[in-house]
Amino acid sequence: MTSLGSLTDFVASQDELLREAALTLPHEFSRCTYSLGPIRQAVYLCLTCELPRGLCSSCSIACHTDHEQIELFPKRSFRCDCPTTAIPHGCTLHHSLEEGNRENLYGQNFRSIFCRCRRPYDPKSERETMIQCLACEDWFHESCLHLRARPSSREASPVRENEVTGHDNDADDNQSEASSSGLPPPLVSAEDYDAFVCSSCVRSIDILRRYAGTQGVIMVVRDTEDSPWKKLGGNPSGVDAPTTTEDQPLDVDDSLAAPGQKRSRSHSLHSDEPERKKQHISPEPSSPCLAPAPNPIAQAIFQGLQQPSGTKEPLSVGDVFLTEGWRERWCRCSRCFPSLGDCPYLLEEEETYEPPEDPDSALSLEELGMRALERLPRDRAIDGIRAFNDMRDDLLAYLRPFAQEGRVVGEADVREFFETLREGKHSY
Numbered sequence: 001m002t003s004l005g006s007l008t009d010f011v012a013s014q015d016e017l018l019r020e021a022a023l024t025l026p027h028e029f030s031r032c033t034y035s036l037g038p039i040r041q042a043v044y045l046c047l048t049c050e051l052p053r054g055l056c057s058s059c060s061i062a063c064h065t066d067h068e069q070i071e072l073f074p075k076r077s078f079r080c081d082c083p084t085t086a087i088p089h090g091c092t093l094h095h096s097l098e099e100g101n102r103e104n105l106y107g108q109n110f111r112s113i114f115c116r117c118r119r120p121y122d123p124k125s126e127r128e129t130m131i132q133c134l135a136c137e138d139w140f141h142e143s144c145l146h147l148r149a150r151p152s153s154r155e156a157s158p159v160r161e162n163e164v165t166g167h168d169n170d171a172d173d174n175q176s177e178a179s180s181s182g183l184p185p186p187l188v189s190a191e192d193y194d195a196f197v198c199s200s201c202v203r204s205i206d207i208l209r210r211y212a213g214t215q216g217v218i219m220v221v222r223d224t225e226d227s228p229w230k231k232l233g234g235n236p237s238g239v240d241a242p243t244t245t246e247d248q249p250l251d252v253d254d255s256l257a258a259p260g261q262k263r264s265r266s267h268s269l270h271s272d273e274p275e276r277k278k279q280h281i282s283p284e285p286s287s288p289c290l291a292p293a294p295n296p297i298a299q300a301i302f303q304g305l306q307q308p309s310g311t312k313e314p315l316s317v318g319d320v321f322l323t324e325g326w327r328e329r330w331c332r333c334s335r336c337f338p339s340l341g342d343c344p345y346l347l348e349e350e351e352t353y354e355p356p357e358d359p360d361s362a363l364s365l366e367e368l369g370m371r372a373l374e375r376l377p378r379d380r381a382i383d384g385i386r387a388f389n390d391m392r393d394d395l396l397a398y399l400r401p402f403a404q405e406g407r408v409v410g411e412a413d414v415r416e417f418f419e420t421l422r423e424g425k426h427s428y
Helices: 007-024 057-062 170-175 199-204 206-211 273-275 296-303 337-341 364-372 377-406 410-424
Strands: 037-045 069-078 129-132 139-141 195-197 217-220 230-232 320-322
Touching: 037 057, 037 170, 199 206, 206 296, 217 296, 377 410
Parallel strands: none
Antiparallel strands: 037 069, 129 139, 195 320, 217 230, 217 320
């Protein structure tokens, strides 16, 4: 701990710690979310418990405080496993033992494995940013998406298994281009897109395959195995312009445009968005198809036609990056809409559950102490007040010589007082 020059500095540092704690944990973690059913919520993987199962935010703090955990960030349609038979560690918030959750999906993240490279997760040793897929909600390294060269820490070494990226969240979006590890900016920066969908998910969703590589649906490709990676479909006025023309307009309604989701996509929704989202999400069977003409390069990639024989590395994987306002650009004709209906998150932004705010988070230690004192039985409250007054008198007696001699009270002096107080030795 850094040495503090005076008692004033010490008190100020404690106040700052309280403010930081209130900002870091502003919520009340007193209710397990099991009773809410399957919802999109932040999920934590407990590594200490025998089975790889997920915890809600409250249970990760209240029930598994001393367990090793990994934050998996939001997962849709997930129900907390803490009060179920799958976890032998009893839930302290939900007191009824429940059957295991059969509807939860436990992908590779629940084995502490991420990305298509299937590397384990260690936030302390990772240099790269990770990006969450909108569809499968797995996390991917920027280098595995061909947005940058692999940093040296990912080269083969005896500790390679322990070098895994940290998950990025909304607060880190603006810092992803040049991280603290000194990596160069990625090919597609955070400002270039709102959402990311991995190639496996793109291949399983018809409308994403159709739109891939067109304006606003960026792909990362290269011409030959030795060529640099470049963007396809990101800049209509640039070299990699999409195949859309003036005669093939997109269905864009600027009055209904709403911001998309970036990185972990866990930010709160604006209060006026739900009403706006309810509009324009039904098929328009009488209208013509307004989808852009398929990009031939992208379609060749998905059909496996672009990979020349004898090449060892792919010329594209098929990931897509969706730019601002992408939800408003979908064609909603009777042919395109069914593909959207199977994936509701493509039509409207999902709400992510957050615990209620803690009304006590902004209170000082003194205020919290007084509130706790008010809840005690009268005889115990009186004992507590006497003990506090005794400590106050002892502290005043201890500090009096400092005031008389004009000495500064340092951190070591404060520590000495409480040490003697604990030991019951008051030699001052």
